[in-house]
Amino acid sequence: MTDTPNEGAPLPAVLPAGYRIGEWELDEPIGYGSWGCVYAAEHITERTRAAVKVLRTDLMSPGQREAMAGLLDREVRFSLQADHPHLVRTREVLSIRDTAHPSLEGTTALVMDRADRSLRDLLDATEGGPVADARAILLGISEGLADIHARRWVHGDLKPSNVLLTDTGGVWLADFGLTAELDGTHAYGPPIGTFDYVPPEWWTDQAGVRSVLRPTADIWAFGILAHQVLTGGVHPFPGADERARSLNVRSYASGSTALRLDPAIHEEWARLVAECLRPDHASRRRLTAPDLARRVRRLSGVGRGRRGRALAGSATLVLATMLIALPSGDAPSNEADSSPAPAPGSPADAFPAGSDVPRKLRPVIVRAAAGCTEKEVTPALLAAMLKEESGFDANASRPKDDEYGIAMWTPWVFNSWAADGNRDGVKDYMSPPDAIVAMASYLCWLDQRFKQSGLHKDLTGMLAAGYRSSDKTIINERGVPERLRPYVTAVQRHLAQYTK
Numbered sequence: 001m002t003d004t005p006n007e008g009a010p011l012p013a014v015l016p017a018g019y020r021i022g023e024w025e026l027d028e029p030i031g032y033g034s035w036g037c038v039y040a041a042e043h044i045t046e047r048t049r050a051a052v053k054v055l056r057t058d059l060m061s062p063g064q065r066e067a068m069a070g071l072l073d074r075e076v077r078f079s080l081q082a083d084h085p086h087l088v089r090t091r092e093v094l095s096i097r098d099t100a101h102p103s104l105e106g107t108t109a110l111v112m113d114r115a116d117r118s119l120r121d122l123l124d125a126t127e128g129g130p131v132a133d134a135r136a137i138l139l140g141i142s143e144g145l146a147d148i149h150a151r152r153w154v155h156g157d158l159k160p161s162n163v164l165l166t167d168t169g170g171v172w173l174a175d176f177g178l179t180a181e182l183d184g185t186h187a188y189g190p191p192i193g194t195f196d197y198v199p200p201e202w203w204t205d206q207a208g209v210r211s212v213l214r215p216t217a218d219i220w221a222f223g224i225l226a227h228q229v230l231t232g233g234v235h236p237f238p239g240a241d242e243r244a245r246s247l248n249v250r251s252y253a254s255g256s257t258a259l260r261l262d263p264a265i266h267e268e269w270a271r272l273v274a275e276c277l278r279p280d281h282a283s284r285r286r287l288t289a290p291d292l293a294r295r296v297r298r299l300s301g302v303g304r305g306r307r308g309r310a311l312a313g314s315a316t317l318v319l320a321t322m323l324i325a326l327p328s329g330d331a332p333s334n335e336a337d338s339s340p341a342p343a344p345g346s347p348a349d350a351f352p353a354g355s356d357v358p359r360k361l362r363p364v365i366v367r368a369a370a371g372c373t374e375k376e377v378t379p380a381l382l383a384a385m386l387k388e389e390s391g392f393d394a395n396a397s398r399p400k401d402d403e404y405g406i407a408m409w410t411p412w413v414f415n416s417w418a419a420d421g422n423r424d425g426v427k428d429y430m431s432p433p434d435a436i437v438a439m440a441s442y443l444c445w446l447d448q449r450f451k452q453s454g455l456h457k458d459l460t461g462m463l464a465a466g467y468r469s470s471d472k473t474i475i476n477e478r479g480v481p482e483r484l485r486p487y488v489t490a491v492q493r494h495l496a497q498y499t500k
């Protein structure tokens with residue numbers, strides 16, 4: 001908190017060197033963004049370096065300030081939870097207290113680890129050919145993206161100035177001002193974007209004053225960025241300026257022109273870039289961020305198992321724990337329901353007599369539930385969810401919402417929870433056993449998240465609602481949102497029928 005030694009004289013737009021925010025003393029600005037200025041800074045006693053992003057709403061018009069409020073909230077929320085070697089670390093978020101300058105009171109300052117340059121600086125300094133450490137940079141970006149998507153957020157503004165680099169080889173994604181949390185299959189953001197990195201559908205996917213944001217937008221941006229990294233800055237779509245290039249992007253997406261990548265790019269990298277630059281969301285979504293990271297890792301020649309540090313609290317860890325806990329047994333089959341009546345005490349006997357839960361599915365449902373130690377994740381709950389999601393139809397689909405199969409998984413979301421329920425070596429969201437085990441893993445994780453957040457009432461309702469939205473939605477609303485109430489009521493009705 002800042003009361004002294006900041007002087008009482010009027011402050012210029014750029015805060016003067018020596019200005020103190022909390023325990024941090026500002027030095028020169030490192031760079032300017034649309035909403036704020038980033039300063040080099042040092043801790044006043046420990047002399048550690050940092051970068052401090054000051055978002056000065058006092059310099060904005062009332063309209064800008066209003067637009068800024070929501071974005072700022074998202075940037076702060078995501079920054080505080082980002083915990084990955086390839087996401088810039090936010091040390092603290094401060095609210096300026098400066099009695100000598102009341103207009104600054106309450107201004108937000110994000111104190112981050114300081115990088116030595118951005119990828120933009122590196123591209124500007126490179127004349128042709130791949131930038132130095134191109135592979136490591138692309139690997140870092142793809143792993144950072146995979147983590148963001150696994151947490152069900154979309155970066156939304158991936159571009160060279162938002163990729164930070166350190167002299168020691170650090171690669172950090174930064175600037176979470178447009179980072180948005182998914183609610184279902186997509187998020188919404190303000191219609192702001194950097195033309196050179198937005199996907200073709202961005203121009204048409206506007207919902208009122210908001211634009212639709214999907215994880216595939218980050219994949220597109222990665223494709224553009226990878227092309228630039230591999231060529232020393234060449235944008236894959238020709239044009240003298242951003243507007244001309246964006247017209248060429250749209251002409252490509254409409255099928256009028258073909259994609260022409262720089263021939264100097266190695267064939268295998270070019271194939272990956274082309275996949276990222278598929279012309280529409282539907283064809284691009286097959287390449288999820290975890291797949292992308294795997295492919296980049298392989299192309300970079302980095303062996304399996306190389307991770308900077310463990311992902312504390314990540315979904316991956318919970319899933320691994322759960323699958324180890326799965327009792328062994330015969331691999332469940334995908335076939336239709338045709339088995340004889342169950343023996344008493346068998347998995348197939350877990351449901352009330354006359355229940356419509358298909359007999360063939362009962363063992364996998366029971367086994368999937370047994371893999372979770374949370375008492376709410378029962379065979380009855382899984383069956384109730386499957387009933388409401390698909391009516392137990394293995395081929396169900398809602399293409400409009402990008403949801404498929406018995407558990408109505410969205411393909412890229414399934415990837416974060418993917419399970420090989422029938423142990424056939426393939427993790428497939430259209431395979432009922434895989435989809436059901438993944439559903440149990442996800443519900444198990446949601447259950448733990450809610451309990452950790454102090455939410456203990458109506459857990460089954462929150463689990464059903466969380467499956468339809470996200471952990472964050474339920475935690476933020478402290479329970480089932482009204483709009484999801486009809487869905488939750490239906491699941492709970494089935495649950496009562498399936499509970500013995």
Ligand SMILES: Nc1ncnc2c1ncn2[C@@H]1O[C@H](COP(=O)(O)OP(=O)(O)OP(=O)(O)O)[C@@H](O)[C@H]1O
Nearest residue numbers: 031032033034035038051112113114115118161175
């Ligand atoms: N932690 C950091 N360490 C070093 N430089 C940083 C850090 N964070 C941001 N920068 C640099 O500061 C500049 C401004 O960053 P900021 O995130 O405010 O905006 P931007 O991404 O350049 O633009 P916009 O806000 O319009 O998207 C950028 O050049 C960025 O590379």
